[in-house]
Amino acid sequence: MVLKIFFPQCCNKADSGLLVGRWIPGQNSAVVLAVIHYPFIPGQVKQYIHQMRGQSGVDLTVLGSWSMPKEGQEGMESFLRDLSTIFPQGQWLQLSREMGKIGFRCHVLTRDQNGKLVQQEKELKEDGGGEKGGTKRGGGEKEVEGEEGGGEKDKVIFIHYEQRKVMLSQLHPIDNGVPDPQTESQLPQVFGTVCQSEPLFFLDKYDDGPVKMTHWQSEGREGSIIVELMKQASTPVCLLTTWMLTLWTSLCSSRILNMRTMRFISSKLSTCLQLSYRTEHLQTVCSPTRATAHNHFMRKANIFVSFFVDVSLGLLLVSWMYRENRIGKLANTLVPAADHVAKELEELLQWLMGAPAGLKMNRALDQVLGRFFLYHIHLWISYIHLMSPFIEMILWYVGLSACLGLTFALSLLSDITALLTFHIYFVYVYGARLYCMTVYGLSSLWRLFRGKKWNVLRQRVDSCSYDLDQLFIGTLLFTILLFLLPTTALYYLVFTLLRLVVVMFQGVLHLSVDFINSFPLFAMGLRLFRSYRLAEGVKFRVLVRNQEPSTPHDDTYPTHVSFTVFLLDKPRHVYVSPTSQINPLKVSSVVQTYRTPTYSCYPKDSWLALCKKLFLGELIYPWRHKTTKID
Amino acid sequence: MQNGDQHYSMEDETYTDIDGKAISLECQSHSGFCREFTVSSAKVSIGRVMAYTCAVWLSAYIIFFVTENTAVLSSAIIITLVGMMVHIHFVKVDHETLLIIGSLGVQVSSSYASGRESTDFIEMGKIKDIVINEAIHMVRKIKDMVINEAIHMVRKIKDIVINEAIHMQTVIYYLCILLKDPSDPEAVSSVVPLFQSSKPRLNCLVKVYKSCQEILAKC
Numbered sequence: 001m002v003l004k005i006f007f008p009q010c011c012n013k014a015d016s017g018l019l020v021g022r023w024i025p026g027q028n029s030a031v032v033l034a035v036i037h038y039p040f041i042p043g044q045v046k047q048y049i050h051q052m053r054g055q056s057g058v059d060l061t062v063l064g065s066w067s068m069p070k071e072g073q074e075g076m077e078s079f080l081r082d083l084s085t086i087f088p089q090g091q092w093l094q095l096s097r098e099m100g101k102i103g104f105r106c107h108v109l110t111r112d113q114n115g116k117l118v119q120q121e122k123e124l125k126e127d128g129g130g131e132k133g134g135t136k137r138g139g140g141e142k143e144v145e146g147e148e149g150g151g152e153k154d155k156v157i158f159i160h161y162e163q164r165k166v167m168l169s170q171l172h173p174i175d176n177g178v179p180d181p182q183t184e185s186q187l188p189q190v191f192g193t194v195c196q197s198e199p200l201f202f203l204d205k206y207d208d209g210p211v212k213m214t215h216w217q218s219e220g221r222e223g224s225i226i227v228e229l230m231k232q233a234s235t236p237v238c239l240l241t242t243w244m245l246t247l248w249t250s251l252c253s254s255r256i257l258n259m260r261t262m263r264f265i266s267s268k269l270s271t272c273l274q275l276s277y278r279t280e281h282l283q284t285v286c287s288p289t290r291a292t293a294h295n296h297f298m299r300k301a302n303i304f305v306s307f308f309v310d311v312s313l314g315l316l317l318v319s320w321m322y323r324e325n326r327i328g329k330l331a332n333t334l335v336p337a338a339d340h341v342a343k344e345l346e347e348l349l350q351w352l353m354g355a356p357a358g359l360k361m362n363r364a365l366d367q368v369l370g371r372f373f374l375y376h377i378h379l380w381i382s383y384i385h386l387m388s389p390f391i392e393m394i395l396w397y398v399g400l401s402a403c404l405g406l407t408f409a410l411s412l413l414s415d416i417t418a419l420l421t422f423h424i425y426f427v428y429v430y431g432a433r434l435y436c437m438t439v440y441g442l443s444s445l446w447r448l449f450r451g452k453k454w455n456v457l458r459q460r461v462d463s464c465s466y467d468l469d470q471l472f473i474g475t476l477l478f479t480i481l482l483f484l485l486p487t488t489a490l491y492y493l494v495f496t497l498l499r500l501v502v503v504m505f506q507g508v509l510h511l512s513v514d515f516i517n518s519f520p521l522f523a524m525g526l527r528l529f530r531s532y533r534l535a536e537g538v539k540f541r542v543l544v545r546n547q548e549p550s551t552p553h554d555d556t557y558p559t560h561v562s563f564t565v566f567l568l569d570k571p572r573h574v575y576v577s578p579t580s581q582i583n584p585l586k587v588s589s590v591v592q593t594y595r596t597p598t599y600s601c602y603p604k605d606s607w608l609a610l611c612k613k614l615f616l617g618e619l620i621y622p623w624r625h626k627t628t629k630i631d
Numbered sequence: 632m633q634n635g636d637q638h639y640s641m642e643d644e645t646y647t648d649i650d651g652k653a654i655s656l657e658c659q660s661h662s663g664f665c666r667e668f669t670v671s672s673a674k675v676s677i678g679r680v681m682a683y684t685c686a687v688w689l690s691a692y693i694i695f696f697v698t699e700n701t702a703v704l705s706s707a708i709i710i711t712l713v714g715m716m717v718h719i720h721f722v723k724v725d726h727e728t729l730l731i732i733g734s735l736g737v738q739v740s741s742s743y744a745s746g747r748e749s750t751d752f753i754e755m756g757k758i759k760d761i762v763i764n765e766a767i768h769m770v771r772k773i774k775d776m777v778i779n780e781a782i783h784m785v786r787k788i789k790d791i792v793i794n795e796a797i798h799m800q801t802v803i804y805y806l807c808i809l810l811k812d813p814s815d816p817e818a819v820s821s822v823v824p825l826f827q828s829s830k831p832r833l834n835c836l837v838k839v840y841k842s843c844q845e846i847l848a849k850c
Contacts, residue, residue, distance in 0.1 A: 002664060002734040002850060028734075155664055157735065185754045185813065186735075539750045540730060540738050542661050 002155045003108065004029035005093070006190055008163040011035050012097075014214040016067040018083070019093060020049065020200070022059055022193050027186050030093065031193050033163075033200055034215040035066050042086045048211050055199040064093030106156050160543070163216035166194045167201075169535040170294050187538060241286040245279060252276075270411040271401075274513065278405070281307060298594055301522040306596070310405035310516055317409055318402050327399050331392035335384060338420050342381045345423070349374055352491065361487045369434075369491055373427050380423035407513045414509040421502045428499040429619065435492035436617030438481055445478035496614065503620075520594035527590045534590065646835040648672070649803050656835050664733030664846050668839050670829045671726035675719065675744055687711050719744040724828035731843055733850035737761075737808060739825060751823075755850070759811040759819055761843045763804050763836050804833045806840060 006021075006029065017037040023030050036045060045062070053060050065083055094107040169191070201217045256262075266272035281303045321327050353370035355361070402409035418425075447453060448471070453464035466474070526533050613620055648654050652673050659667040691707030694700075723744040730738040737758060740750040808823040826836075 004735060155662070155733075157665070157732065159735075185756050187754060537750075537752045539740075539752065540732065540735075542665060542667065542730070 002028070002157055004157050004159060004186075005095075005106070006031040006159045006161055007095075007104075008032060008034075008216065009160050010163055010216045011066070011214055012160070014066065014068065016069065017065070017214075018045065018087075019063040019066050019095065020060060020213070021063045022061065022197075023063070023091075024186065024189050024193075027189075029186060029190075030063050031190055032063060033060070033194065033197050034213040036062075037212045037214065040211055045211055046087075052197075052200050056197050058193055058196045060197070060200070062087040064091075064095065067094075067096045068099065070099065104158060106158075108156075159540075161190075163194065164222075165532045166191055167198070167216065168530075169532050191535075235288065238286045238288050241282065242288065245283055245286065248279065269415050270510065270513075271408065271415050274407055274411045275404075277517070278307070278407075298520070298523060299596065302520040302594055302596055305522040305525070306516065306519065307405070309521060310407055311403070313406040314402045314404060314409055317406060318400065321399060321402075327396055328392055331395040334391055334395070334420075335388045338384050339381065341421070342377055342423070345377050345427075346374060348494065349377075352494065356490065359486065359490070361490070362484055365484055365487050369487070373430070373491075376426055376430075377423050380426070384420070407516050410509050410513050414506045414513075417502065417506060417509075424495070424498050424502060428495040431488075431492045431495040432617050432619055435488050438485055438488050439617050442478065442481050442485065445474050445481065448474040449478055492617065518596045520591060520596065523590045523594040524587070527587065536589075646831055648830045649801070649832060650830070654829050654831055654835075656831065656838065658838070658842065660842075664849055666731050666842055666846060668729045668842070669726050670728075670826050670831055670835070672724060672829045674725070675723055680715070684711055716745075720747060727826050727829055729825060729839065729843075731846055733846045739808075739823070741828060753808060753810065753823065756813050757810050758847075759809040759816075761806065761808050761840065761847065763833075763840055764807050764822075764824075766803055766805060767801075803830070804836055805830070806836045 004027070011032065011034070014035045015037050017035045018040070019032050020034045020036055021030055021032040049060050049062065052058075090110065092109040094109065096105045200213075201215050203211065203213060204215070204217055285300050285304050285307070321330070349370050352361075353366050398412065399409075402412065444454065447461065448466060451463060451466070452461050454460075455462045523534070610620065646654050646656055654673070655671045657669040657671070659669075661667065687707055687710065691703050695703045720743060725742050725744050727741045728739070730740075732738075734755055736752055736754040738750060738752045740748055742748045805827070806825045808825065809819045810821045810823060811818065812820045
């Protein structure tokens with residue numbers, strides 16, 4: 001099998017030293033994490049590595065030696081070979097590189113069973129195979145090609161990776177369980193190794209520690225002051241917020257507010273629902289424990305950012321509304337608007353009571369229904385007029401709650417609409433019930449007319465013999481209901497349409513609230529500005545080495561490949577910017593993976609079922625609130 | 632050669648795709664176990680672009696002449712520009728590449744006319760095999776005499792129509808990678824077709840197939 005060595009790009013120019021990293025079992029590959037420079041004390045190195053192994057949980061070892069001799073430094077070869085006796089390994093890599101040249105050289109030493117180092121140097125060269133036919137080689141062809149038959153010539157492939165990006169990126173699809181190390185594929189293992197070896201990168205070559213290392217942080221630790229300050233400040237803030245939230249939740253679950261009527265009302269008002277939902281969110285975000293898994297971290301970050309954006313939009317809205325007393329103007333137009341709606345409704349009913357669209361109604365039923373509904377509307381309007389002096393003040397104070405977020409403002413609007421159009425709801429329910437009763441009565445009496453009956457036990461239609469007087473009364477009732485059907489149907493139709501209009505409006509508001517709640521803004525921001533953090537796969541590029549024409553063609557150079565992390569994408573078409581090395585995750589995958597679960601307000605019935613319900617006169621509650629499920 | 636890889640492009644054979652347009656195949660062998668194949672389709676032809684643009688603008692002028700509404704002209708311009716941008720960025724594939732690295736994996740990438748590249752890397756552990764599959768493909772252009780006759784015969788007996796209708800479909804070959812789930816090495820979990828936009832013919836595919844099988848056999 002081909003030996004694969006993952007080599008960090010930052011170590012390409014490092015001084016000579018020891019290679020530290022990890023062998024990936026079963027894949028014949030090694031991940032190099034850092035280079036430890038001379039001078040070092042082997043005992044201290046072993047101790048340090050042991051300590052790092054414990055801290056990071058990664059199986060770190062010394063992989064081999066790296067030599068890049070500067071001018072004047074000679075004679076390192078035997079010294080490097082002696083090192084392999086100090087650090088006992090199964091396989092010992094000797095990588096070397098000359099200044100000014102691009103290619104690397106690699107020798108592998110293995111131990112046999114006795115533990116003695118076998119001098120069987122598998123010189124890792126490029127695989128022959130006649131491809132060099134075009135080049136002119138000197139007589140000294142020292143690389144052994146296949147036809148010479150000298151021992152196994154293993155092939156080596158160097159994979160250069162950019163340590164910083166691999167360290168910071170998260171490979172998707174994310175494995176939530178504990179992966180089995182035998183079947184896990186190679187690349188996630190490489191990413192995992194680099195990510196988990198973070199403690200290794202704390203010391204660099206300028207520190208006064210026991211070892212001097214080169215890795216991606218060796219030019220100095222990267223960090224941002226703002227991030228560090230926020231981390232320090234976050235703990236007391238989290239504690240404070242958690243305390244306030246516990247206070248609030250205990251208040252909410254107190255006995256006064258837990259009476260049956262209050263619970264019923266609060267389950268109907270979407271504002272209360274949104275409030276409870278936001279409380280849950282805040283509890284998730286402000287929990288003092290650090291998020292360990294990537295999923296939890298992203299969830300917290302998404303909730304925090306969307307909450308922040310929500311509140312700022314709400315504050316913006318409040319500042320706009322309260323300037324120039326717009327809220328007062330809004331309150332002043334509210335009651336006339338409600339009046340106007342009621343007047344329109346009354347006119348509509350008068351029209352229905354006459355001869356609507358040229359249809360002839362049953363006069364008596366028409367008048368009864370019309371007056372009944374008119375009275376209800378009149379009642380509701382009088383309530384609203386009763387409240388009108390207080391409306392401005394109530395609206396002013398309640399509008400302040402929009403400071404808590406734009407979602408609150410929207411749910412408030414939805415609730416106000418529901419309250420103001422309550423008479424429509426009333427009238428709709430009456431009309432629907434009446435129509436429903438008519439339809440069921442008609443169907444049952446129609447069965448009687450034909451001599452059949454609905455068998456409840458068997459849930460089917462059976463024949464039945466009726467008495468004469470049953471038949472007589474049944475037929476009479478059937479005729480009455482049949483002739484009254486157009487009137488009831490018309491009233492039902494008109495009020496259902498009105499109700500549907502109101503429901504649509506409320507539905508749009510709920511959907512936008514839901515969207516604001518669940519859209520993963522943090523993940524989208526990461527995707528746009530730090531696209532390498534969400535990675536799906538890698539993109540390989542073969543590095544072609546540049547031979548100086550004067551030197552003889554030296555084939556001890558193995559193949560070099562570099563990989564650059566690119567973003568995750570399920571279909572093939574992902575955008576890659578040609579200059580950067582990271583391919584961003586596709587936008588739809590970001591949204592799909594990181595969507596916060598919410599109480600989604602989707603219609604619970606399909607269109608067909610809805611139409612069926614409308615036809616039969618059953619009451620429709622098209623928007624259903626799922627109870628929030630916490631992952 | 633300067634870079635030491637073997638690099639040979641099309642030899643005396645010229646390759647075509649299944650519609651008859653000329654394509655080119657380039658094979659680069661970086662080492663014994665690392666090879667790269669690039670299939671390039673025809674570039675965007677300036678003649679067709681000009682033809683479409685002229686057609687759209689001419690019709691826009693005619694509509695403007697009839698309705699005297701200047702919005703027609705500006706919308707025609709916008710439509711042309713947007714359509715062209717969308718076409719070269721999302722639709723027109725310039726070349727497709729297959730990079731196979733023994734015991735590491737296979738990388739499939741397609742590069743569009745605007746320079747955008749879309750890449751996919753499949754690890755060796757997930758690859759079961761690379762094979763050439765057959766498929767039945769509807770020919771959109773009516774070229775054959777046989778098919779022309781079928782259209783004339785449509786009004787006649789139903790039998791003949793059905794017979795000739797089968798001639799409208801041709802059998803094409805495509806190269807694909809069979810994937811397996813590491814936990815179940817015997818079953819084929821999914822199929823990834825290669826070179827879908829350039830659609831080279833069998834002679835080209837056989838060349839690529841043989842090279843790939845050499846590498847897969849070694850590792």
